[in-house]
Amino acid sequence: MGDALRIALLGCGVVGSQVVRLLDEQAGDLAARVGVPLELAGVAVRRPARHTDLPAGLVTTDAAGLVARGDVDIVVEVIGGIEPVRSLLLDALAGGKSVVSANKALLAEDGATLHDAAAKAGVDLYYEAAVAGAIPLLRPLRESLAGDRITRVIGIVNGTTNFILSRMDATGAGFDEALGEATELGYAEADPTADVDGFDAAAKAAILAGLAFHTRVTASDVYREGIGAVSAADVASAKAMNCTIKLLAICERTRGADGTEQVAVRVHPAMLPRSHPLAGVGDAFNAVFVEADAAGSLMFYGRGAGGAPTASAILGDLVAVARNRVRGSRGTGESSYAALRVQPMGEVTTRYHVALDVADQPGVLAAVAGAFAEQGVSIQTVRQEGRGDAATLVLVTHTATDDALSRTVRHLADMPFVRRAASVMRVEGTVNE
Template identity: 55%
Template sequence: MTTPLDTTDVKAPHRPLKVALLGCGNVGSQVARILLEDAEALAARTGASLELIGIAVRRLDAPREVPLPQDLFTTDAESLVKDADLVIELLGGIEPARTLIQTAIAHGACVVSANKALLAAEGPALYEQADAAGVQLSYEAAVAGAIPILRPIRDSLAGDKITRVLGIVNGTTNFILDQMDTTGAEFATALAEAQRLGYAEADPTADIEGHDAAAKASILASLSFHTRFALQDVHCEGITSISARDIEAAREAGLVIKLLAIAEKTVSPEGLAGVSVRVHPTLLSREHPLAAVRGAFNAVFVEAEYAGELMFYGQGAGGTPTASAVLGDLVSAARRIVLGGPGRTETTTGQVPALGIESVQTSYCIGLTVTDQPGVLAQLTQIFADHEVSIETMRQTIHHGSEGQQAFAELRIVTHRALESALARTVADIRELPVTTEITSVLRVEGI
């Protein structure tokens, strides 16, 4: 006599999960290709097959580099998201991305987005909506492309206390500054090369003015310090004022200039503990790990109380690398649906105040020209003393004018760490000195 198998503990196969893709540009086309080509492997990892039910685009007849089944394309994005279990948003910009994500969440779909501009501007409202609906809103690809940085901050370091995050999170600006450093090119020449190679857009404003990095900085800060920081909380400066002479002077001093996104715990002059979030060109020691990040690569350097110093490095842009991050989020969200349970988004446990850059403790490197006459250095050092700012190093180069022209001195002054507000007042007073011809640059210094 045979005993029938007890199948009460055998779990039935999960139904296929419907995936809607919004946008089919460089990243979207690679996401679609991988979903179709690697369907079996993705199903094995998630516990359910992932069925790409449609790709929403603005134009059905637009040329596309990756050949995809034409019957997948649609211009009716709203109907597509209403029928999906998982929605991948790769449209960029605020609208219609925001409305479509809200529609997807309202209909119970988990959302994966690479839209840093939207998340920086509207993230808090979208996170709250996702939490209320019990769905997952994931956005690993919104910061540093293929580099897995958001999940390690959110999950791996959840039991630690992050004190500081420094990141090269924009490949375009890193390529430009690297070109200037390695070839001696001026900014305009390096930008033109970045555009020729496809690293920079025809309108590179968002990159070179720091706006793209600022959006990513707000996301990094929000996860690192469990507080929702908005784009307006980020102090932002770009790289358009960086000259070949600045790069050369940095090299002579053993430094390199990088556009850094920085989020760190600090204390205001009034004693208020908070977090400063900022993006600006920064002088780094060439010994610092971030100084070795070349070309269009990205890297994020994390300092935590228990783990110490960590660095995450990799390709920060490109269709296939960014698609890797998108699909990592997709598999995570799909597994959550298969296994059940609430969606996992951000962990906001407190409300740490955002402090302005005036509360930051930093160092300055000030480049200026002054008339070459007795007493100039005494006047300068007195201004530093008046604002309680200490000079660490001073380099002086005398330029003798031709007949009938007065000689002048070119100075590079590096300060010890001091309050940003005191340093800014020092520079303002130096600018007003009759002997000051020009302040050529003011750069913050980190990591030395």
Template identity: 70%
Template sequence: MASHEGKPIRVALLGCGTVGTEVVRLLTDQAADLTARVGAPVQVAGIAVRRPNKHREVPAELLTTDAEALVASDDVDVIVEVIGGIEPARTLLLSALRAGKSVVTANKALLAEHSAELFEASDASGADLYFEAAVAGAIPLLRPLRESLAGDRITRVMGIVNGTTNFILSGMDSTGASYAETLEEATRLGYAEADPTADVDGFDAASKAAILASLAFHSRVTAADVHREGIASVSAADIAAAKALGRTVKLLAICERVPIGGADDQTTADDGEGISVRVHPAMIPTSHPLASVHGAFNAVFVEADAAGEMMFYGQGAGGAPTASAVLGDLVAVARNRVHRGRGPRESAYAALPVRPMGQTPTRYHISLDVADRAGVLSQVAAVFAEHDVSIAAVRQEGRVDDASLVIVTHAATDAALRSTVDKIGGLPVVREVVSVMRVEGEEI
């Protein structure tokens, strides 16, 4: 077996923020270890930045503003991209892959939109494309999905993959404060960005869900395929309603196999399987392992036919954790160059269709303020029956003038559940729909 043992692996770094700086620091501090693990020294050939005069803890002589020239340089074997966003990252990485240079990226947005194109370029030249840091920071998650579970049939991936929203929901749960107040606090403490849209509206989690679904189900899934609901509409009443039921509210990224077919199906496929890929707040039991994941930590549950249930837990963001994931990939692609190996390719052979949210089976929790008189429950129950939605549990509590009615359903299509809620909201006996939230995560 031919080997390049000894010849240095030259790395171009694109971007030098928190993660990039940490990558350079680790490459320097652990140089001897990395050389031993790779079989050759791993050296920084250059660092492309937009503002070279900004203060950074990296050697100034490595900085350049000409990212294109750096990527094209004959002196570069591997590209590490930590710029983020679609352009210029996309163009730079396509050039690199087409030129046979290995790519390590932490760019979830890019992967969630353009992975097909990137993998095609990777396949054409045989260059590696690794992106462990794009999802769940330091937690080894993509490599287990792509490789460790490659002989199994994954049925479900469900996780907390965004630290900002988890921090806010944890805060609302412990203080009883409103979403707006808690977001303000999170911003003040640096847990939310000045413009929190990408996090609180679920865009960040949706990109990660698309990547997870692609790998888990061997199908191309982009961010646009992901049903996305953020946490801005989660109210203190929702949190209180969850608490009353021994549940807590989390923003979940859920990727699961769902059957195609049946009365509600509007797709053209006759039978076979589809997948549901979605991001939305949901109530989970406080006894569920995901319920005790607080603050910036991420955790992902994976279910597979033979392996059963697994959980992966760790730091989902931050310079050092993300850099750890980047370095792990960098060692892998560098080893592959030294030993003429090749990492896993795109695996999209299954091409499972993404099922619309309306056709996805979910369960709802509904909390109502109703008039306290005979027949209310029968009127409400009739609406459920009309929509073929089966009720799992009901709790009715009388008060002075009115009563509260809490209903948890069995699984039904999301469309049927939405119609049921709409119609119930219009019943004269229903004074207010206090809280409506999906329910996930049976107790294990």
């Protein structure tokens, strides 16, 4: 067995500490799989006093110095955020070191720069742990399905929001109550903004779309809508249609008005038929449904977060990168040859569920139907619930552009006999009321 490969670990929190543990506990197996031992050269942390369990000689607060060391072969980054991490990883790549990262925010914002630096230096940039935790997802998209044409990727990629929506569905609780439970159980951060407002899922959607469609997609390209406005009434309306509500990341090939192939990438809550495979994904689990021309439908399911699951994905990348270095080769790099246009959300065709509190009087249904027709939006189903002051019209549309549907809803809200739009939500899948 040859000389050991030396690893610099940037960050040693919930995930990093599990990486250290697995490197120690599985040292023999990892060496056998790679062909040489894997050794920690150092661990960069901000507060050394919190890491008394690590050998004192490994701990440093000088991340830049650790990255620059000549005896480091691979840099593993679990700090998160944009800077100083971007600069650290660019320095590592420029110095001929391969990089393993779990940093979805950085990869979604500026992955192109990192990929270019890795290609220029002839080293690897792997990031399986950036999306869906322990679930092997990115490598199948990048390698296993490289000979196929992926048409759609739709998934639940944020465990916190899935837990909240699952509890609302199971108990009838409101959003605030379910969020409180998620926080108490440790599924939600003290500041849950990144999760509940969809930022986390949008970053992951950008990475998934880039891999699936061979196109550079950034987080700013992703239409994003969180779950804060989802109410118990919305959940009840979904149940009446035999649906559930999920925060979905949806990446799909589309066609523009001129017929050219494009990609649409969006994150938003949607009503999903309970017959859909994703509808039964509960608690804080993640699942991603992939549709491809030859392979058909594939589903990836598992724990999408947590120290040990995420560390498992990191170790998988680490073994792959280490094997490449032993062989003197480089793994699969970025594939962005297609360079498809990212379609604005207004041009994307969607379906809507609309619940309107209306005056119970003759001609209301005809006027509402006319408002949809004016925008070229056809109605699939319509029903009335209640009478008098409690009258509600519930409509589900056929597909139309999101702009047309939005204009219709705004017009309806201005009608004198419409008291309010009680629920407006997109619908995915085939719904039969």
